[in-house]
Amino acid sequence: MAQIQQKDREDYTAKKFVMWLIVFSSFMVFAAWTSGFIVYIGGKGQGLNLKMPTTFLYSTVTIILSSVTMFLASKAAKALKFAQQRMFLILTIVLGIVFFVLQLTGWNDLVSIGAYIVNNNAAQSFIYILSGAHLLHIVAGLLLLLNSLVGSYRNISQVKRIFWMDMSAIFWHFVDIIWIYLYVFLLLNQK
Amino acid sequence: MSTLSVQDHHGVHHDEHGHEHHHDTFLTKYIFSQDHKMIAKQFLITGIIMAVFAMLLSILFRIQLAYPDKAFPLMETILGRFAPEGRMDPNFYLSLVTIHGTIMVFFVLTAGLSGTFSNLLIPLQLGARDMASPFMNMLSYWLFFIASLVMIGSFFIEKGPAGPGWTIYPPLSALPKAMPGSDMGMTMWLISMVLFVASQLMGGINYVSTVLNMRTKGMDLWKMPLTIWAFFLTAILGVLAFPVLVAGVVLLIFDRSVGTSFYLSDIVLGGVPQPFEGGSPILFQHLFWFLGHPEVYIVIMPALGISSEIIATNSRKPIFGYHAMVYSLVGITVLSFIVWGHHMFVTGMNPFLGGVFMITTLIIAVPSAVKTFNYLATLWRGNIRFTPAMMFAIGLVSFFISGGLTGIYLGNAALDINLHDTYFVVAHFHLVMGSAAIFGMLAGVYHWFPKMFGRLMDEKLGYLHFWITFIGAYLVFFPMHFMGLDGVPRRYYAFTEFESFERWLSVNTFITWAAIMAAVAQVAFLFNFFYSIFFGKKTTQNPWNSNTLEWTTPIERIHGNWPGEIPTVYRWPYDYSKPGHDEDFIPQTVPYSETMSSNLPHDFENNPVGMEEYNKWTNTQRSNEEVK
Numbered sequence: 091m092a093q094i095q096q097k098d099r100e101d102y103t104a105k106k107f108v109m110w111l112i113v114f115s116s117f118m119v120f121a122a123w124t125s126g127f128i129v130y131i132g133g134k135g136q137g138l139n140l141k142m143p144t145t146f147l148y149s150t151v152t153i154i155l156s157s158v159t160m161f162l163a164s165k166a167a168k169a170l171k172f173a174q175q176r177m178f179l180i181l182t183i184v185l186g187i188v189f190f191v192l193q194l195t196g197w198n199d200l201v202s203i204g205a206y207i208v209n210n211n212a213a214q215s216f217i218y219i220l221s222g223a224h225l226l227h228i229v230a231g232l233l234l235l236l237n238s239l240v241g242s243y244r245n246i247s248q249v250k251r252i253f254w255m256d257m258s259a260i261f262w263h264f265v266d267i268i269w270i271y272l273y274v275f276l277l278l279n280q281k
Numbered sequence: 282m283s284t285l286s287v288q289d290h291h292g293v294h295h296d297e298h299g300h301e302h303h304h305d306t307f308l309t310k311y312i313f314s315q316d317h318k319m320i321a322k323q324f325l326i327t328g329i330i331m332a333v334f335a336m337l338l339s340i341l342f343r344i345q346l347a348y349p350d351k352a353f354p355l356m357e358t359i360l361g362r363f364a365p366e367g368r369m370d371p372n373f374y375l376s377l378v379t380i381h382g383t384i385m386v387f388f389v390l391t392a393g394l395s396g397t398f399s400n401l402l403i404p405l406q407l408g409a410r411d412m413a414s415p416f417m418n419m420l421s422y423w424l425f426f427i428a429s430l431v432m433i434g435s436f437f438i439e440k441g442p443a444g445p446g447w448t449i450y451p452p453l454s455a456l457p458k459a460m461p462g463s464d465m466g467m468t469m470w471l472i473s474m475v476l477f478v479a480s481q482l483m484g485g486i487n488y489v490s491t492v493l494n495m496r497t498k499g500m501d502l503w504k505m506p507l508t509i510w511a512f513f514l515t516a517i518l519g520v521l522a523f524p525v526l527v528a529g530v531v532l533l534i535f536d537r538s539v540g541t542s543f544y545l546s547d548i549v550l551g552g553v554p555q556p557f558e559g560g561s562p563i564l565f566q567h568l569f570w571f572l573g574h575p576e577v578y579i580v581i582m583p584a585l586g587i588s589s590e591i592i593a594t595n596s597r598k599p600i601f602g603y604h605a606m607v608y609s610l611v612g613i614t615v616l617s618f619i620v621w622g623h624h625m626f627v628t629g630m631n632p633f634l635g636g637v638f639m640i641t642t643l644i645i646a647v648p649s650a651v652k653t654f655n656y657l658a659t660l661w662r663g664n665i666r667f668t669p670a671m672m673f674a675i676g677l678v679s680f681f682i683s684g685g686l687t688g689i690y691l692g693n694a695a696l697d698i699n700l701h702d703t704y705f706v707v708a709h710f711h712l713v714m715g716s717a718a719i720f721g722m723l724a725g726v727y728h729w730f731p732k733m734f735g736r737l738m739d740e741k742l743g744y745l746h747f748w749i750t751f752i753g754a755y756l757v758f759f760p761m762h763f764m765g766l767d768g769v770p771r772r773y774y775a776f777t778e779f780e781s782f783e784r785w786l787s788v789n790t791f792i793t794w795a796a797i798m799a800a801v802a803q804v805a806f807l808f809n810f811f812y813s814i815f816f817g818k819k820t821t822q823n824p825w826n827s828n829t830l831e832w833t834t835p836i837e838r839i840h841g842n843w844p845g846e847i848p849t850v851y852r853w854p855y856d857y858s859k860p861g862h863d864e865d866f867i868p869q870t871v872p873y874s875e876t877m878s879s880n881l882p883h884d885f886e887n888n889p890v891g892m893e894e895y896n897k898w899t900n901t902q903r904s905n906e907e908v909k
Binding site: 103104106107108111113114115116118119120121122125126133136161207208210211215223 | 379413414417486493531536542543
């Protein structure tokens, strides 16, 4: 009987699936905004009407790199190489923070060319909404990564450690892909 | 996190994994419970309280509509500055309509209905110990609770609750100075709804994950009861649609508080031109109705699932067209995402686009009709037991038909020019999603009350409640069709100023008295519900002779649901009155090997071993016959 109980507790499939569903519903928020954007510029006949600051290109490279380090961290965790896992996790977190700062710098660049959030061309306001909501996801992702990092030091079962690593990995790669999607979307609507 | 304790009735509890026996305190049992059954009850009781509150609001504005010229001193006593000198303040009237709609649609028929029955039945009918994430489930309830408090709290601020209607269209909702109901009350509405959506997402994500990952042995998707199919598809709808509402609401919040112009353009407020430029209020309607339309199916689908189960059980017949029932639910789910434009026919939409939305809308009639005909075919020549739950389930079918038929008219882009924003719309949706869904919910309460509380509700009070509510609902909503056809617009404070509408005053008075009668009937339910929790007749293990898994759990409702192993499932849930069996029901846990006399060849599709055994058995039977 205790075995059933143990099986109930160590089975993380359902919980991991929860993360996938969170990813889907987050995606829907961004899909709604980008569709709203299309409806908006369709009515106006013009898009962003500006050139996206190059800072956003640097931040895009940064977050892609962080996805690579995240992948290496997961691989190390599965191979039981804990020192490596921690190193790559810390690297991912640092890259995440760098991305955060670069995005704020990007906002600063936008302001300096006169593209404020309060704007008669709401397409430009959309940049702040999209990247701002994305930054909230970055914060959530960083918290998950920290949790995995702390987990790698704590005395918990390997199954549980891998579970938390998987949760952070799914979410972090999603956050990465969403930003690439948003960036490309904005680039395509610069006119 | 997981505190699933498997109770061992034989007293040999192996504790080698260091799992301490779980002791519940009052806090962990009733307040911060992670047990899905307790969370279901929390949702139900909060939902009932919210429903009573929203019903009282509707009685208040019905009184205003029936007696627009009369002063009621009592009203001033109760409502204070919202009814100076006993006459209701017009702004407060708008708030009443808004909050009535919001609470009924979201707090009662979404959270109260899905929250209660998905939580209760998904683990119980699928054979799971609890939800995928019990902690998230608890969080879901508490966010809902806080959202409810904020929504009701908006009645206690100076300018009163939100007033731009439950659809909160900008610019009215985006300009805090536009009217009292757009000010602080609107802000609280937005806060409440953001919390509410977070709650529903947590719930919905849990339901989907549980259904897909935590079914017991033998419970493949095609052996799931229709309740679970309905809850599952409802949860998928919620997970896909609610985020879109959040997206729309975030932009609205920015327009209100930051000064962006997503939805605003060319606004003049009190003679002063406002700086907003370039926005489009139609954009909000697109985002809102992309949620809003799936939302009405989020409301009705669980009710349909519940009545499928109740009608089959109480007709003592298998549900007619099980697969068709599932496919029509899937059809409704998919179609619900491509019809939102029918709420916007008169917003200046391209007529070609209107035509597309009209076609997709009318196609929804097909799965809806499939469901209706299947209910009727299930009832046809059934051995019907008219329990109160059954009465309410049949009531749902009645409302679904009479409300659904008018949907075919409203779905027409051309007819909608006349009918939009009239009482015809009010009549339509109050029947098809209001009354039908609340009847589904009440049916569920009467049917699963023994599972929730271990006691039965009183039948006679149930019948009284049913008949008065059923007749009352028709008396309230049926005359509204005629008002709508005459062009009487919804949400108006009084019709005395319009000569052409004045003749409807007598009808309004009639509707108000019917509404008061139906509201008083709810006392019978409330008394029955709360009295039976403590003093109702004790239930038996399986009071309705039902097939589904929840009736195999002990009456005491233990944490972890089943003592010992979770039962295995061998058959679909609708083996009622199967020819050749000595009882008129065969629970899902009974293997075919125990029911040789009632097995049929199609029970063994994709099961060659079983088929062989079946053939062997029928051959033996035949040779025995020959010997005789």
